[in-house]
Amino acid sequence: MSFKYLGALVAGAIAATAAQAEEQNVTAESMVLSTQSAQGGLFASQFGAPSAITAPKNTGYVALTGTNPRGGIKGNPGDGDLSFGYALGNPVSGVGVTVGVDVTGLEPFGDSGSFSLTFSRLLHAGQNSVTFGAISGSGIGGWGDQKGNERGSIFFTHMTQLQMGETAVPFMATLGYGQDAKFKGGTGKNRAKKENGVFWAMGVGVTDFMSFSLSGTDNQVNAGVGLRIPGVDGLSVSLGQYDLANKHDRTQTALTVSYAYRFGAK
Numbered sequence: 001m002s003f004k005y006l007g008a009l010v011a012g013a014i015a016a017t018a019a020q021a022e023e024q025n026v027t028a029e030s031m032v033l034s035t036q037s038a039q040g041g042l043f044a045s046q047f048g049a050p051s052a053i054t055a056p057k058n059t060g061y062v063a064l065t066g067t068n069p070r071g072g073i074k075g076n077p078g079d080g081d082l083s084f085g086y087a088l089g090n091p092v093s094g095v096g097v098t099v100g101v102d103v104t105g106l107e108p109f110g111d112s113g114s115f116s117l118t119f120s121r122l123l124h125a126g127q128n129s130v131t132f133g134a135i136s137g138s139g140i141g142g143w144g145d146q147k148g149n150e151r152g153s154i155f156f157t158h159m160t161q162l163q164m165g166e167t168a169v170p171f172m173a174t175l176g177y178g179q180d181a182k183f184k185g186g187t188g189k190n191r192a193k194k195e196n197g198v199f200w201a202m203g204v205g206v207t208d209f210m211s212f213s214l215s216g217t218d219n220q221v222n223a224g225v226g227l228r229i230p231g232v233d234g235l236s237v238s239l240g241q242y243d244l245a246n247k248h249d250r251t252q253t254a255l256t257v258s259y260a261y262r263f264g265a266k
Contacts (some may be wrong), residue, residue, distance in 0.1 A: 011118035042205035044159065044170040047224025047240035049201035051174055052134035052157035054096045054120040055087040056262060061083075063258035070105075072242060072250035080106040085116075091132060095122040102138070104146055112144025129160035136178075153178025155199070162204070170205040174215075182217035183248040220247060224254075234260040 055061065060082070068078035085100035100116040103109070120134040133156045138151040155176025161168040175198070182197035201215035203226070211226040224240020235258075240251045 003044055024176040036152075041169075041208055042170055043226075043228065044172045044205045045211040045213060045226030045236075045238065046172065046174060046201040046203040046226045047213045047226065047238050048222035049174050049176070049199050050118075050134070050136060050153070050155060051172070051201075052120050052132035052155055053130075053159065053172070054091055054098050054118060054132075054134065055085075055260060057087060057090055057096070058264050059087040059260055060264045061085050061258060063190045063256055065254055065256040069252065072248075074249065074251075082106065082192060091120040092122045094121075101137035102146075112146045114138065114140070114142035114146040114149065115140040123156070125202060129158060129216055131156065132157045133157075151179040153181065153199075172203045174199075174201040176200075183220060183243075183250060185248075220252075221245065236260075 063083045064080065065083070066078060066080040069076040070079040082103040083100060085098055088097045088099070089095050096119070098102040098116075098118040098120070099122060100118075101113065102116060116134040116136065116138040117140060118134055119225040120132055122130065122223050123133045124131040133154075133155050135152070137150065137152050139146055139151050142149050154175055155174055155178070157172060157174045159170070159172040162171045163169075177196070177198050179196050180194040181199045182195060184193055184195045197217055199215070199217050203211055203213035204224075206212050209228045209230065213224055213226065215222045215224075220242070221244050222240060222242045223244055224238055227239070229235040229237065238254075238256045238258075240254055242254065243250045
């Protein structure tokens, strides 16, 4: 499944819920604050898989993704997707809900797309970690090429800090199961088809401006970086490649520029 990750939203989600999470015995304020990519410091993000740590209530986002080649099929030209979304509810004290609209394919623009819906919830909070769970549906109400392409998934994200010398490095990991989550067999003219399966991801803060991540399934590995844009709160960039070993003739490069903004009082 071609999951797109919005690093700025994931970072903002933990930071915005820090005060509420204290009631859940989350006392590692330094770890939580480190994920605020918009405010500097080390942060963790993921490429190629969704995160169960969603944006706080009243957060809107827009993301533009360019991919090359289209569909990961060699010889195809590049293309792009445009996504919009808005977060409701509280994933710490209740349930967070994120509603999204995905316009797939920019040439011609708007000829296909669908809606997405994600429900997330804090499952466990410890002194130095948090664990969230989520259920997501994509391809809902699709039009054009996305019509009849509904898919569902369930996944869990754990975030903690790794002590490396005197530095606490943020680390996050996701494990999930989804429809059309992996490719099965086939290369060349007998190109691989999608099937249900397990997916995973890991991300670690590397510098104040960069996070590195790996993701994949049982037969594919992806890699990417998330970048914080200094001076512009909520603006982030991710760059990565799907199917690094080209096991399914589906190697594809993806560049995403995203912006998230929380409306109203914090």
